Amino acid sequence: MGKLFGTDGIRGGANQYPLDCLTVANIGRAIALFFNQNQKNGAGRFLIGQDTRISGDMLVSALSAGICAMGSDVCLAGVIPTPAVAYLTKTMKFDAGIVISASHNPYFDNGIKLFKKDGVKLSDDMEKSIERLLADADSLCRQSEAIQRTGTIERITDAGDRYLQFLTDCLSGEQPLQGLKLVVDCSHGAASQIAPDFFKQLGAEVKALFCSPDGININDHCGSQHPETLAKTVKFEKANLGLAFDGDADRLIAVDEKGRVLTGDQIMAICANHLWAKGALANPVVVTTVMSNLGLGIALKKMGLQHIQAKVGDRYVMEEMVKTGAVMGGEDSGHMIFLNHHTTGDGMLAALMLIDAMRSSVKPLSELSKVMSVFPQCLINVDVKSKPPIDSVEALQKEIERVENHLGENGRVLVRYSGTQPQCRVMVEGPSDDETHTLCQQIAAVVEKALGKS
The missing domain is CATH 3.40.120.10 (Alpha-D-Glucose-1,6-Bisphosphate, subunit A, domain 3)
Structure with missing residues (x-):
């Protein structure tokens, strides 16, 4: 068994390893065992939500079966946003929340995202512990065979209503979007x-x-x-x-x-400026990832805010936010965390925060977006057959160094593997659109030659 968890849970092709029914049932067993080990009263309670993929019901059933086989109970929230599962896990006192989703991937992919009882995603160490349990599937099955009092499955009928009430409470006024x-x-x-x-x-x-x-x-x-x-x-x-x-x-x-x-970076710049102006940032800190545009750092500095960069993945942003006392962070891809309200990235909450900034300023979004100048950026995803360390691919390292020397202080290069797909992401920021795209394509061509599937 190879490494299963990526930057945001387990992800892959639905009905294929590791998202085939047998493996997912064992994942359910391992999840239940891991969280039950910390339970004083033995078996725990787990919440499961899903998105709209055709494979969702199949995987929810398999995961639920594995959890119940370890004597734990499952509550199904049905089709519901990922941040709703995080919120309900915390407020309804589940031992963990699980989402069957592959986020922005096409329908034939799916995935498993996990939240602790506090509504926060698992740490790397916790994921490794679950992987170690999964490595001994025979032991998991033997342990479940000894359980006669299996878990039960029930449905939560008001999951969506609870989540929407939470969102409503984040804004003041009866009809704040009038x-x-x-x-x-x-x-x-x-x-x-x-x-x-x-x-x-x-x-x-x-x-x-x-x-x-x-x-x-x-x-x-x-x-x-x-x-x-x-x-x-x-x-x-x-x-x-x-x-x-x-x-x-x-x-x-x-x-x-x-x-x-507008990109996620621009939305964050607008919201940070608004929250800082009204004294809603506990600390003058905003956390993003290394993928954020150079323009965001410049904009935050002009506001008097410190810009801290974390590894790619909203859970790493969250970890850095906790360390630094920041209450706002996110990714250029659109994940945004407003820790005064929620414990994870939430698209609908971010929309409300952006609308609140517009409403308070009485300015159109085009005007608010001028708070940040976006550096020309090009991102190319290259399908790869393997993922050796970037610095071990000599030809690629030489090409990256060449481009970095060419750009100097007028841009930057970031080459990294996707944590959720068999791809290498090549990102270049530079002084002009044409030059940036040309340089990015040159690096991508080297990646394709050295690591490409063809």
């Missing part, structure tokens, strides 16, 4: 059945896009990864704002009233 016209892209994912009506209830006029999941259309040319249709619709509808979520609604990408797409 007068706003929004276009909301739910990516045919977990937010499809709750987000449009939620924003309407808060007073906004809402045009909904991609809210008809069929099991295989999740993230298909829509959502946070593909905001092109959203941008066109915002302009056509003369809306104030466009909001795009990913498949499990823990990411947000926004579109301003002119149809321009």
Whole structure:
């Protein structure tokens, strides 16, 4: 058994190892055993939510079977955003929360995300402990065979309502979005059945896009990864704002009233400026990852805020936030954590925080976005057949050094493997779009030659 956990749980092709039914049942056994080892009364209670992928029911069933086989109980929340599972795990006092989702990946992928009882994702050490238990599948099966009082499965019928009430409480006023016209892209994912009506209830006029999941259309040319249709619709509808979520609604990408797409970094700059101005940041610190645009660091410095960078992955952002006392952090991809309200990245909460900044400033989003100048950036994902250490690939190291020397202080290079897919991500920031794209393509070509699948 190789390493199963990546930057955000376990992920892969549904119905293939490690997301085949037999392995997932054993993952359920290992999860139950790991958390039960710390229980005074033995068996625990586990919450499971899922997105809209066709493989979701199959994997929820397999995971539930494994957990029940260890004598633990399962509560099913059904289709619900990942951050809702984190919130409910904490407030309903479950021992752990689990989400069956592959986030922004296509429908044929799926994954398993885990939250502790405090609504925070697992540490690397905790994931390694679960992997060690999984390494001895025979032992897991023997232990479950000895259990006669197996666990039970029940459904939570008001999971969505509880989560939406939490979000409502994050803003003041009966209809705080009154007068706003929004276009909301739910990516045919977990937010499809709750987000449009939620924003309407808060007073906004809402045009909904991609809210008809069929099991295989999740993230298909829509959502946070593909905001092109959203941008066109915002302009056509003369809306104030466009909001795009990913498949499990823990990411947000926004579109301003002119149809321009804002990155997660720009949203964070706007929200940080707003929260700092109204004294809502406990410490003058914002945590992002090494993937954040150079322009964000410059903008935060002008605000008088310290910019700390963590490894890629919102759980690493969270760990750094706890260390430094920061209450705001996130990723350029759209994961944003507002620790005064929640313990994990939440796309719908981030949307409310962005709208609150607009409402307080009485300025359109296009004006607010000027708080940050975005350095031209190019990101190319190259499919790879293996993932040797980047610094061990001599030709690649030489090419990276060449580009870095060429850019000097006018840009940067970041080459890293995806933690969730068989890809190498090549990112270059530079002084102009043309030069940045050319340099990025040159590095990507070396990656393709040295590590590519073809």
